[in-house]
Amino acid sequence: MIKLRFSLPDNRFYLRFRFSETFVSIAKSIPKGSYHPEDKSWSYPNEPTIIKQLLNAFEPHDIRISPKEIPKQCGILEDYFKATRERNFTFCTTKTYYSHLFQLLDFTGKLPANVKMFDLENYLDHLVKERRTKVASVRSSRQAFIFYFREVRKQFTNLKFPRMKTESKLPEVLSxxxxxxxxxxxxxxxxxxxxxxxxxxxxxxxxxxxxxxxxxxxxxxxxxxxxxxxxxxxxxxxxxxxxxxxxxxxxxxxxxxxxxxxxxxxxxxxxxxxxxxxxxxxxxxxxxxxxxxxxxxxxxxxxxxxxxxxxxxxxxxxxxxxxxxxxxxxxxxxxxxxxxxxxxxxxRLENIISPLDRITNTIEKTNQNKEQKKNK
CATH class of the missing domain: 1.10.443.10 (Intergrase catalytic core)
Structure with a gap:
């Protein structure tokens, strides 16, 4: 497995992988790289252009990352933002979908191109079973994945999810x-x-x-x-x-x-x-x-x-x-x-008469009639 991790003390990214002539060749091709024989790793300065080049080079080989460490200038979800601008999404929708996608990448430790169908399933199961996420939020996550992976990237052309039954809750109303x-x-x-x-x-x-x-x-x-x-x-x-x-x-x-x-x-x-x-x-x-x-x-x-x-x-x-x-x-x-x-x-609720009240009223009227007849 290929792993890329950031080291705060020396402000460099460290690349580690099992020996492969292909991987070594790619690592050497990235500018400003240094090899460290003591732990068999490669390191690169924290420069967005270099890290982006590194990600693009190793993307076909299923590199593992921590999205929170990757500089924003690398644009790992730039195609998503471009698609939302073209479709004139609201700021709120764009922000919400981005949050779902970023959390997915953080959960899997993958770049979008390396995400598989089972990754989506595992993440959604994690939301429901481990995090006890509300149904509305899970549905929002699903919509974000359908939009991005099916509509934008064409990665899963038949992506769909089974329908979730939503909770029906009435709002607390102030008098x-x-x-x-x-x-x-x-x-x-x-x-x-x-x-x-x-x-x-x-x-x-x-x-x-x-x-x-x-x-x-x-x-x-x-x-x-x-x-x-x-x-x-x-x-x-x-x-x-x-x-x-x-x-x-x-x-x-x-x-x-x-x-x-x-x-x-x-x-x-x-x-x-x-x-x-x-x-x-x-x-x-x-x-x-x-x-x-x-x-x-x-x-x-x-x-x-x-x-x-x-x-x-x-x-x-x-x-x-x-x-x-x-x-x-x-x-x-x-x-x-x-x-x-x-x-x-x-x-509207106050105008509705309970059937119990109707039965009670009928019984009371019947009893009153009986009493009146007796008195006569």
């Missing part, structure tokens, strides 16, 4: 009182406005942090979501009761920006919720804001930032809003996704 308590737990105007707009418009955390001031239409009480999930634009509602508070927030936002930036820089900052260095607020920061607010409000339910979106949809349904309209506001591609909220909408 109106709990939602209000979360808002009231935030003294910071910016943080409070972040959560208010997310709930008011049913936005995902990634959508609300990327809102620009120009996306807010105060005249029509509308919010424009630009390139949401699935790279789709949509409009959603903005609560009329939020308009005055939002105007006050915009003044505070401008003042705070002026404290740290010049007037021209402040004017050039487009984000409704600005972060550092002319960037939007970081997604992790937004999630922490919600988590801390829920903790201060003493919410016992298992909730996350996305719970505001769940609450928006459920509360609208309880108010009698048409399911198709809720689908449009949320930006769901299929109404099936929106239908989950019919299972948690309290008003």
């Amino acid at each position: 109106a009182e709990e939602t209000k308590a979360i808002f009231n737990a935030l003294p910071n105007r910016k943080h409070k406005m972040l959560l208010l707009i997310s709930y008011s418009s049913g936005l995902r955390v990634s959508e609300v942090i990327h809102l620009k001031i120009t996306d807010i239409d105060l005249t029509r009480n509308m919010v424009r979501v630009t390139q949401g999930k699935g790279k789709k634009d949509r409009y959603t509602v903005l609560a009329a009761s939020l308009i005055d508070e939002l105007k006050e927030y915009l003044k505070v936002r401008e003042y705070n920006l002026l404290l740290r930036e010049s007037y021209n820089e402040m004017r050039a900052n487009p984000w409704l919720f600005p972060g550092a260095k002319n960037r939007p607020l970081h997604i992790r920061t937004a999630e922490s804001i919600f988590t801390n607010a829920a903790k201060k409000a003493k919410i016992q339910k298992k909730v996350s930032f996305h719970s505001l979106r769940h609450a928006f949809a459920t509360h609208l349904l309880e108010l009698g809003t048409d399911l198709r309209m809720i689908q449009t506001l949320l930006g769901h591609a299929s109404v099936r996704t929106t239908q989950i909220y019919t299972k948690v909408a309290r008003s």
Whole structure:
């Protein structure tokens, strides 16, 4: 077996293999290489061009690597990134698929060209049996492998996996009182406005942090979501009761920006919720804001930032809003996704009478009739 490992003390890569004239010939052909007779290894400087040449030369011979050690400039998954750019994948999808592929290579210690079908099977078994990975994540891994190894590399032209039964879990829904308590737990105007707009418009955390001031239409009480999930634009509602508070927030936002930036820089900052260095607020920061607010409000339910979106949809349904309209506001591609909220909408459940109540009521009426006849 051919192994390539990085040595931090001398900042060099060490190549080891059983004696083979072919392998020795290849090792000699790589520039700046040194042979070490004491442990029969070859070493090379940590230079991306040399390591890339080394990987390309030994790839047909099933070289073993540690992907975390390989310089990014070597581009061991460059064909993947090229394919995602050509297909205009979202940043989120690209990042998720890359994570699955990188973990596979780290598990096998192989370059993509050396991955075999049994490697995929072993890795997926490892996810399920050893790591107890959630079904959704395993399915995402499968999709990443199908895309890369079947569609991009044409390595496994008939690659497919048996269907996995997904877990059907209902979301924990915040009541109106709990939602209000979360808002009231935030003294910071910016943080409070972040959560208010997310709930008011049913936005995902990634959508609300990327809102620009120009996306807010105060005249029509509308919010424009630009390139949401699935790279789709949509409009959603903005609560009329939020308009005055939002105007006050915009003044505070401008003042705070002026404290740290010049007037021209402040004017050039487009984000409704600005972060550092002319960037939007970081997604992790937004999630922490919600988590801390829920903790201060003493919410016992298992909730996350996305719970505001769940609450928006459920509360609208309880108010009698048409399911198709809720689908449009949320930006769901299929109404099936929106239908989950019919299972948690309290008003709809409250209108259903249990058959036990019908039997009990019938028995009680019968007994009352009998008593009335006796009294007569």
